[in-house]
Amino acid sequence: MNVAIAGLGAIGWAVAHAIDKGMPGITLSAVAVRDPDAAAERLRMLAHPPACVALASLADYGDVVVECAGAHVLREIADPVLESGRQLVAMSAGGFVSSPALALLWQRYRSQIHIPSGALGGLDAVAAMAEGHIDTVRLVSTKPAAALRGAPGLTQLGIDLQSLTGPTQVFGGTAAQALELFPDNLNVAAALALAGAGAHRTMVELWLDPHARTNRHEVEVQADSGRLRFSMDAMPSSNPRTSSLAAQSVLALLRRL
Ligand SMILES: NC(=O)C1=CN([C@@H]2O[C@H](COP(=O)(O)OP(=O)(O)OC[C@H]3O[C@@H](n4cnc5c(N)ncnc54)[C@H](OP(=O)(O)O)[C@@H]3O)[C@@H](O)[C@H]2O)C=CC1
Numbered sequence: 001m002n003v004a005i006a007g008l009g010a011i012g013w014a015v016a017h018a019i020d021k022g023m024p025g026i027t028l029s030a031v032a033v034r035d036p037d038a039a040a041e042r043l044r045m046l047a048h049p050p051a052c053v054a055l056a057s058l059a060d061y062g063d064v065v066v067e068c069a070g071a072h073v074l075r076e077i078a079d080p081v082l083e084s085g086r087q088l089v090a091m092s093a094g095g096f097v098s099s100p101a102l103a104l105l106w107q108r109y110r111s112q113i114h115i116p117s118g119a120l121g122g123l124d125a126v127a128a129m130a131e132g133h134i135d136t137v138r139l140v141s142t143k144p145a146a147a148l149r150g151a152p153g154l155t156q157l158g159i160d161l162q163s164l165t166g167p168t169q170v171f172g173g174t175a176a177q178a179l180e181l182f183p184d185n186l187n188v189a190a191a192l193a194l195a196g197a198g199a200h201r202t203m204v205e206l207w208l209d210p211h212a213r214t215n216r217h218e219v220e221v222q223a224d225s226g227r228l229r230f231s232m233d234a235m236p237s238s239n240p241r242t243s244s245l246a247a248q249s250v251l252a253l254l255r256r257l
């Protein structure tokens with residue numbers, strides 16, 4: 001199975017490195033990066049350096065194309081991948097909630113689009129509950145202040161990270177609203193919404209804790225089949241916004257595919 005990756009940041013590089021070290025039956029065939037000169041040094045560290053290609057060409061190189069570059073690139077990658085019948089693994093799940101064009105692709109090509117469990121997990125159980133009736137879904141995410149640096153929602157809500165002295169709720173609302181304000185921080189909310197009750201019926205609270213060392217995601221789903229509760233305390237990766245589990249969830253998915 002040839003795998004092509006968009007974005008060589010915290011997740012993309014961890015996935016590329018793991019495939020290069022050896023995953024049975026899987027070859028890293030290509031990557032697309034924003035700055036090829038900056039990426040060249042990294043790629044030289046790999047035993048089997050992949051081709052460096054344009055985003056829109058990834059579909060020519062990968063049976064599976066893994067997006068780890070942000071929701072802003074999803075459309076450019078998704079069209080050629082899905083129209084050619086290949087598989088798309090999307091880390092920036094929020095794109096399928098906030099962009100109407102991507103939401104249509106999600107409906108049309110659902111069997112070819114894979115959203116990894118990311119920093120969360122448990123989505124198989126949520127999807128099973130959605131086969132019956134889900135009454136409520138609630139996600140409470142608590143993050144270290146560094147994880148939110150630069151988020152557009154902080155400016156819009158007038159939140160100053162420096163002034164926080166203890167756990168503080170910065171947002172409460174639907175997953176759809178959460179992704180407008182925090183598009184790079186709450187893909188977990190999108191993954192949960194797409195697996196379960198949708199972005200308008202998935203309620204999200206975002207808390208900042210200046211003393212937190214992990215990204216904590218607590219989920220509660222009430223359905224006619226029962227009640228699910230779980231929480232994940234995920235260690236950050238080289239990117240303080242991103243839990244290291246997110247890259248590992250891509251590797252687990254690739255092994256399954
Ligand atoms: N579903 C989930 O549970 C999770 C999802 N995510 C999401 O996954 C995505 C990747 O996360 P992460 O690896 O931590 O992010 P990083 O910021 O570490 O990496 C993103 C990479 O994408 C590159 N990039 C940006 N624009 C382009 C472009 N046009 N073409 C090619 N490459 C590009 C960036 O390059 P440069 O630095 O040069 O701009 C950077 O190397 C994010 O959208 C994040 O929100 C993250 C955690 C959990």
Ligand SMILES: O=C([O-])CC(=O)C(=O)O
Pocket residue numbers: 119183184185186187188189215234241242243246
């Ligand atoms: O890694 C995390 O804990 C969650 C995250 O960034 C996201 O959902 O976008």
